[in-house]
Amino acid sequence: MDRPEISEAFFALEAHLSDFHDVTIADLFTKDARRFADFHVVLDDLLFDFSKHRIDRTTLKLLLDLARAAKLEERRAVLFAGATINPTEGRAAMHMALRTMSGVPMQVQGRDVMPEVLAERHKMLAFAEAVRDGGLKTAAGERFAHVVNIGIGGSDLGPAMAARALSPFVAPHLDLHFVANVDGADLADTLKRVDLARTLFVVSSKTFTTLETMTNARAARRAVIDRLGEAAVPAHFAAVSTAPKEVAAFGIPEDCRFLFWDWVGGRYSLWSSIGLSLAIGIGKQNFEDFLRGGEDVDNHFTTTPLAENIPVLMALIEIWYRDFWDCAAQAVIPYDQRLGRFPAYLQQLEMESNGKSVDLSGAAAGTSTGPVIFGEPGTNAQHAFFQLFHQGTEIVPVDFLLAAEPLASDPAQHPLLVANCLAQSEALFRGRTRAEVEAKLRAQGLDDEAIAALAPHKVFEGNRPSSTFLYKSLTPRTLGRLIALYEHKVFVQSVIWNIDPFDQWGVELGKELALRLAPLSADPAADTTGLDASTAGLLAHLRALRKT
Numbered sequence: 001m002d003r004p005e006i007s008e009a010f011f012a013l014e015a016h017l018s019d020f021h022d023v024t025i026a027d028l029f030t031k032d033a034r035r036f037a038d039f040h041v042v043l044d045d046l047l048f049d050f051s052k053h054r055i056d057r058t059t060l061k062l063l064l065d066l067a068r069a070a071k072l073e074e075r076r077a078v079l080f081a082g083a084t085i086n087p088t089e090g091r092a093a094m095h096m097a098l099r100t101m102s103g104v105p106m107q108v109q110g111r112d113v114m115p116e117v118l119a120e121r122h123k124m125l126a127f128a129e130a131v132r133d134g135g136l137k138t139a140a141g142e143r144f145a146h147v148v149n150i151g152i153g154g155s156d157l158g159p160a161m162a163a164r165a166l167s168p169f170v171a172p173h174l175d176l177h178f179v180a181n182v183d184g185a186d187l188a189d190t191l192k193r194v195d196l197a198r199t200l201f202v203v204s205s206k207t208f209t210t211l212e213t214m215t216n217a218r219a220a221r222r223a224v225i226d227r228l229g230e231a232a233v234p235a236h237f238a239a240v241s242t243a244p245k246e247v248a249a250f251g252i253p254e255d256c257r258f259l260f261w262d263w264v265g266g267r268y269s270l271w272s273s274i275g276l277s278l279a280i281g282i283g284k285q286n287f288e289d290f291l292r293g294g295e296d297v298d299n300h301f302t303t304t305p306l307a308e309n310i311p312v313l314m315a316l317i318e319i320w321y322r323d324f325w326d327c328a329a330q331a332v333i334p335y336d337q338r339l340g341r342f343p344a345y346l347q348q349l350e351m352e353s354n355g356k357s358v359d360l361s362g363a364a365a366g367t368s369t370g371p372v373i374f375g376e377p378g379t380n381a382q383h384a385f386f387q388l389f390h391q392g393t394e395i396v397p398v399d400f401l402l403a404a405e406p407l408a409s410d411p412a413q414h415p416l417l418v419a420n421c422l423a424q425s426e427a428l429f430r431g432r433t434r435a436e437v438e439a440k441l442r443a444q445g446l447d448d449e450a451i452a453a454l455a456p457h458k459v460f461e462g463n464r465p466s467s468t469f470l471y472k473s474l475t476p477r478t479l480g481r482l483i484a485l486y487e488h489k490v491f492v493q494s495v496i497w498n499i500d501p502f503d504q505w506g507v508e509l510g511k512e513l514a515l516r517l518a519p520l521s522a523d524p525a526a527d528t529t530g531l532d533a534s535t536a537g538l539l540a541h542l543r544a545l546r547k548t
């Protein structure tokens with residue numbers, strides 16, 4: 001740690017670790033009757049419980065000292081002022097403007113962007129409504145029944161995740177599909193599920209150059225031409241991009257082109273016209289409610305004291321585990337089936353943002369940065385990898401997400417879901433001691449020898465941390481809130497780690513090498529001299545396999 005501005009706060013936390021050598025989360029609950037009362041925050045109907053953590057009041061104070069030492073409030077002001085917060089790309093990161101409903105001025109590098117944001121939002125939502133209500137027709141004059149979003153990364157994960165999360169709000173006469181992979185199977189399988197004559201393709205790409213998206217878009221265009229004729233293309237394609245010239249060159253008419261701007265990062269773009277396919281599905285009002293959810297969190301993040309600020313607390317607690325307890329992973333487990341793609345969405349948001357090892361000055365970061373994020377819906381995850389959470393040698397902090405009321409599903413099953421979610425977080429921190437295990441086995445009639453053999457396998461160490469997000473139901477507004485909470489968490493962490501969370505240079509090398517290798521993979525006679533031995537060997541074997 002050679003960052004003078006935060007080293008004192010950092011070393012104080014390091015020293016404080018020893019306070020937990022023989023104190024467990026269960027002990028903290030026993031000692032402090034007010035623990036839940038003081039270790040949760042409410043934002044409207046959403047409750048964030050952070051009481052089941054290896055933290056006490058001193059930890060929180062020291063973590064907040066760390067945040068202040070890193071000048072969190074000042075950096076937050078820079079972010080919201082629309083200044084150049086992403087120096088390696090010379091850009092602002094002003095996705096918050098996209099969910100500003102009031103139209104108050106929002107500056108990007110000194111210019112109010114709200115007029116163009118509102119105009120584009122208006123154009124996109126009017127188009128979405130027209131597709132939805134049948135005002136906009138197919139080439140043959142019919143209503144659209146299928147929308148296929150073609151995009152990858154931030155141009156796919158956001159709308160795909162949200163379309164699934166909000167499926168009860170999607171118009172029943174519309175099916176939303178998402179094609180991302182350059183593996184032709186993705187498009188081929190989707191084309192089997194749609195009626196091409198009633199399908200709108202939305203080509204979503206910030207740059208409109210991404211290999212996967214442009215390959216799939218051209219293939220979809222060929223499919224439309226083969227089946228419906230060239231003249232049908234303008235009626236069956238729309239596009240969302242920051243590159244209007246490239247979109248025009250693809251043959252998409254002006255009224256089906258939707259813009260966003262370079263100050264919107266791909267993984268923050270769901271709030272922009274990239275949400276078009278979602279907006280077609282859920283309609284204008286629900287999409288605006290979704291934006292309101294994001295705006296709720298922007299207001300909370302900018303106006304709430306740090307000690308009660310949910311994204312700040314989320315960030316600091318995760319940093320506590322990452323940098324002081326050496327926890328390399330963080331799980332997100334929605335007990336909400338429709339949030340099934342939320343962990344994948346967060347993987348891009350968090351790992352593309354904070355998966356960095358140099359700081360803003362280009363020097364080694366000096367601390368561990370972003371953890372591995374993963375997750376699956378509960379209860380499925382319980383039957384897959386929770387064994388490791390409970391008894392493995394890794395400590396994996398967990399975020400549980402739970403709705404108080406189900407939407408469009410059998411309410412009789414919901415208490416079981418709730419019980420499982422609460423049971424898991426309780427089991428994780430409480431554990432089961434050797435004495436408890438032995439008493440249980442004895443009650444089952446086992447003798448001493450059998451008890452001695454079995455007991456070690458049945459002990460749960462406990463003291464395993466988790467947070468719980470409990471909300472009324474998974475509405476558009478709730479989803480907007482959840483996403484924005486995680487976005488701002490990522491930003492807070494980047495400030496403490498002093499890294500740029502808005503660039504993603506780490507994905508470039510693989511893209512370059514793929515372009516170099518593509519002709520070698522396509523042409524069996526192409527010269528592989530100069531490749532490393534493994535890559536050359538794999539290509540040779542691939543060529544041999546293709547001949548058999």
Ligand SMILES: O=P(O)(O)OC[C@H]1O[C@](O)(CO)[C@@H](O)[C@@H]1O
Pocket residue numbers: 152153154155204205206207208209210213266267352504507
């Ligand atoms: O929207 P585009 O330009 O097609 O890019 C897709 C994705 O590719 C990345 O640039 C890197 O893989 C992501 O950040 C982005 O969301």
